[in-house]
Amino acid sequence: MSVDVATVKKVAHLARIAVTEEEAAPLTDELNNILGWVEQLGEVDVEGVDPMTSVTPMRLKRREDVVTAGDDAASALANAPEAREGFFVVPKVVE
Numbered sequence: 769m770s771v772d773v774a775t776v777k778k779v780a781h782l783a784r785i786a787v788t789e790e791e792a793a794p795l796t797d798e799l800n801n802i803l804g805w806v807e808q809l810g811e812v813d814v815e816g817v818d819p820m821t822s823v824t825p826m827r828l829k830r831r832e833d834v835v836t837a838g839d840d841a842a843s844a845l846a847n848a849p850e851a852r853e854g855f856f857v858v859p860k861v862v863e
């Protein structure tokens with residue numbers, strides 16, 4: 769896959785990142801290098817390798833399963849910048 773300047777500008781616009789004309793060309797090269805590296809990862813033989821979540825063997829920390837006052841919406845919304853009718857109000861992010 770190859771990325772061109774128009775694609776870099778489109779991705780920057782979607783990510784709400786200001787990219788000038790001078791910055792677009794180097795970013796195109798960088799993104800193409802990253803995508804090339806990802807394609808190389810697809811060629812690695814992982815047959816017989818178990819999936820893992822970390823490079824070091826770890827066990828998830830567990831806690832006691834106890835009943836708490838989790839049904840307290842007012843305290844959850846107390847620090848919200850904006851709340852309405854018992855819900856968090858967030859800006860629209862999908863066009």
